[in-house]
Amino acid sequence: MVVVGLLDGVFMFVADLSRDIEVPHVVDFVVASSYGANTVSSGNVKIKKDASASVRGKHVLIVDDICDSGRTLASLAELFRSREAASVRTCCLLDKTCRRVVDVQPDYVGAVIDDHFVVGYGMDWDAKYRSLPFIGIVKPHLYDPAARVEEGDDG
Secondary structure (H helix, E strand, O other): OEEEEEEOOOHHHHHHHHHHOOOOOEEEEEEEEOOOOOOOOOOOOEEEEOOOOOOEOOEEEEEEEEEOOOHHHHHHHHHHHHOOEOEEEEEEEEEOHHHOOOOOOOOEEEEEOOOOOEEEOOEOEOOEOOOOOOOEEOOHHHOOHHHHHHOOOOO
């Protein structure tokens, strides 16, 4: 079995999850993103670092921190199927089903969340807040100018 984590946000979850998987496995990582510095998916999945391990004939578990639009998870699942993995399953810590734009349902989900921008436990906002030992919701007025106006905050 090959556990493939999507860096950067998933590293803490993969470490914890890997310790609880009782079957022999190797851990590998892929860097793929559709966010950049934004708080919503750009819709364009880019693979910046591919997996090192061969998945041919092996069972693959793709692990992501959050499934939002579903584009990244769907793209990577298809990629590993095309590489002749014996099976491909997907796992996400958080599932934001309200934002889904592709037909993908993770096989394993830690929790379903509403449409909030979250940080901590490896997840970031423009490379900040990853090391928080909890998952927190970023208040919309901090990143959304429209929310600032609605709340009567000038900055």
